[in-house]
Amino acid sequence: MEEINSILSGILLPIILVASGIYFAARLRFFYILHPIRTWNCLWEGGKNGGVSPFRALTVALAGTLGVGNMAGVATAITAGGAGALFWMWISALCAMSIKYVEVRLAIETREYTEAGWRGGAMYYIRRIIHGRWGKLLASSFALMCAANSLLTGTIVQVNSACAAFESVPSLYIGIPMGICAVWITAGGGKRVSNATVILIPLLSAIYIALSLAIIFNNAERLPEILREIISGAFSLSSVGGGIGGFAMTRAMRFGVTRGIFSNEAGCGTSPTAHAMAETKSSHHSGCFGIFEVFADTMILCTMTGFVILLSDMPSLDGIPLTLYAFRTLAGEWASHIIAISVILFALSTVISQSTYAIVSLEYLKRPAVKILYYVLIFAASIWGSIMSPSFMWQMADLVIGLMTVINIFALLKNKKEHFPKRNVPSVR
Numbered sequence: 001m002e003e004i005n006s007i008l009s010g011i012l013l014p015i016i017l018v019a020s021g022i023y024f025a026a027r028l029r030f031f032y033i034l035h036p037i038r039t040w041n042c043l044w045e046g047g048k049n050g051g052v053s054p055f056r057a058l059t060v061a062l063a064g065t066l067g068v069g070n071m072a073g074v075a076t077a078i079t080a081g082g083a084g085a086l087f088w089m090w091i092s093a094l095c096a097m098s099i100k101y102v103e104v105r106l107a108i109e110t111r112e113y114t115e116a117g118w119r120g121g122a123m124y125y126i127r128r129i130i131h132g133r134w135g136k137l138l139a140s141s142f143a144l145m146c147a148a149n150s151l152l153t154g155t156i157v158q159v160n161s162a163c164a165a166f167e168s169v170p171s172l173y174i175g176i177p178m179g180i181c182a183v184w185i186t187a188g189g190g191k192r193v194s195n196a197t198v199i200l201i202p203l204l205s206a207i208y209i210a211l212s213l214a215i216i217f218n219n220a221e222r223l224p225e226i227l228r229e230i231i232s233g234a235f236s237l238s239s240v241g242g243g244i245g246g247f248a249m250t251r252a253m254r255f256g257v258t259r260g261i262f263s264n265e266a267g268c269g270t271s272p273t274a275h276a277m278a279e280t281k282s283s284h285h286s287g288c289f290g291i292f293e294v295f296a297d298t299m300i301l302c303t304m305t306g307f308v309i310l311l312s313d314m315p316s317l318d319g320i321p322l323t324l325y326a327f328r329t330l331a332g333e334w335a336s337h338i339i340a341i342s343v344i345l346f347a348l349s350t351v352i353s354q355s356t357y358a359i360v361s362l363e364y365l366k367r368p369a370v371k372i373l374y375y376v377l378i379f380a381a382s383i384w385g386s387i388m389s390p391s392f393m394w395q396m397a398d399l400v401i402g403l404m405t406v407i408n409i410f411a412l413l414k415n416k417k418e419h420f421p422k423r424n425v426p427s428v429r
Contacts, residue, residue, distance in 0.1 A: 013402055014092075017267050020409050021095020024102050032097055032291050042288035056194040057278035058289045061271040062296065063197040064154070064353035065264050066205060066346060068161040068320075070301040071339075075322040078309055083226070084233025086306040093298035096266030097291045102412055104290035107272035108283035114363070117190060120276025121357070122146070122269030122404075123364050126411040138407055143361040145404050146270060147374070150361075151381040153397040154354025155182070158347035159385030164320040165340040175386030178348055179379040186355040187375060190277055193356050200349045204342050205301070211338065212304035215330045219311050226310045264297040266290075268401050269408035273357045351378070 025033070032039045043054075077085040103122065110128045111120025123146070127139035159178055163171040185196050216223070265271050271293065280286045305323060312326035320343060328336035355378055362370050 013405060014088075016406070016409055017092060017099070018095050020267075020413060021092075021097075021099050024098035024412075025095070028098055028101065032101070032288070033094075039288050039291060042285050043292060054275075054278040054280050054286060054289050056198050057275050057280075057286075058293060059197040059201045060190075060194055060277070060353050060356065061274040061290075061293050062201050062205075063349035064271055064274065064357070065293065065297045066201060066301060066349075068158050068343065068347055068350060069264075070208075070297065070305050071323045071343060071346075072157075072161045072164075072319040074302050074305040075309055075317075075319050078306060078314075079318045079322065082233040083229040083306075083310055084231075084235065086303070086310075087230050087234035089298055089302055089306070093264060093266075093294055093302075096264055096298070097294045099409070099412065100264070100266040100271075100290040100294050101287040102415075103267075103269055103272045103408065104275045105283040105287040106412070106415065107276040108278075108280060108286045111276040116363075118277050118279075119360055119363060121273035121360060121364075122408050122411070123361060124276075125415070126407070129411050129415045138411070140365060142269065142404060142407050143364050145400060145407075146273075146361040147358040149268075149270065149400050149404065150354035150358035151377055152400055154357070155351050155378060155381040156385035156388065157397055158350045159382045160388065161320045162344045162347040163386045165324060165343040167321070171386035172383065174344065175382045178344070178351065179382030181348060182351040182355060182382065183375045183378050185352045186359065186378065190356065193352050196352060197349055200345055204345055204349075205296070207338065208301065208342055209304065211327065211331065211335055212308055215308050215311065215327070215335075216304065219330070222311060223307075226307060229310065230306075264294045266294050267409055268405045270354070270357050270404070273360050274353065351382070 074086070074089070077089065081088075103125075106125040106129075107120040107122070110125040111118050112124065113119075123139040123143040126142055127135050129135070130138055159175050162178065163169075163174050166174060185192055271290070275286050275290060278286060278289075308330065309322060309326045312329050315322070315325060317325055324336045324339055327339050355374075358374060359371060362374060
């Protein structure tokens with residue numbers, strides 16, 4: 001599996017994401033970069049009365065991305081790829097913004113109204129874009145992988161990281177309550193999920209940003225040194241990942257891009273499921289929410305985590321333990337306790353968000369009866385995540401996300417003429 005991931009994540013995904021991100025950005029005339037204020041204004045005028053608001057849908061999407069990916073994912077990327085991995089996270093985020101805009105906009109344009117409200121996502125537009133038997137097969141395969149991913153990266157990864165935040169507490173004491181809460185909230189439908197995320201996500205994000213900024217400002221004199229380390233590490237060829245025929249990617253690029261994907265989910269087609277639930281003014285306005293999702297996740301929270309870790313003395317730790325160590329040494333024991341509690345709440349919000357994606361996928365597959373079984377699997381995955389090996393977990397996560405990304409990007413690129421014509425690129429005036 002490691003060899004497959006070294007090819008898929010180490011070579012193919014960085015090329016695919018960067019190239020397609022630049023392509024879509026050019027098709028969009030780089031509007032979100034050239035007109036950031038106008039893009040920002042779209043967030044305030046994008047809602048409609050009734051149903052799930054775009055902001056609530058955004059918090060559900062952010063619940064699936066913020067938290068463990070920003071803490072464990074960034075720590076793992078820096079440990080494996082060095083400080084330069086943070087630079088490639090920034091590059092992947094700039095490219096990911098255009099990809100996220102396109103996939104969210106398509107999710108709005110191809111969604112369907114059901115008794116439970118609006119339902120949409122990558123499987124819906126894959127079926128519309130790729131005609132015939134192959135379209136149905138790829139859409140169904142994506143839906144199955146989305147459901148599997150919700151148990152793997154959406155539950156097992158999250159619970160494992162939450163348990164790592166409290167090493168002195170028996171893992172099952174964390175896994176069991178998280179599983180029960182996740183099942184109860186998810187079973188309540190989209191409204192109960194959004195009611196939870198609309199409270200948890202803004203609060204937890206504000207606390208994390210405040211603590212990180214305090215540490216960064218207190219060590220402002222070291223920022224030039226950190227920036228030099230990031231830039232030099234980004235282009236260092238001293239540690240090279242796997243390649244084919246002499247072609248290789250640096251470990252900084254590999255882990256920066258793959259962990260960036262894990263953090264903001266752009267390109268893998270999961271979070272458009274949340275945005276598709278919203279009562280929105282237009283698909284363009286929802287797309288702008290998708291851009292903000294990537295910006296908040298990677299450019300803000302991942303950057304702050306990376307700076308805090310690099311400001312510490314970087315012991316031989318990885319994942320959540322490394323992040324907690326950095327906060328503890330730079331701000332005190334109390335800060336690490338706050339972050340540890342935040343990890344559990346962030347992880348819980350991700351579990352319920354990803355579980356919502358899985359429920360929509362099962363509905364798409366016309367398997368509503370499987371919902372009861374899925375709730376059992378959420379609880380089982382919470383138990384498994386509290387006791388399994390993190391190394392195997394990350395390998396499986398890279399593989400599943402990589403396959404989903406390849407299918408989703410293929411559909412987005414094939415869509416370029418039929419559903420997303422150049423003349424329909426939105427004006428942001």
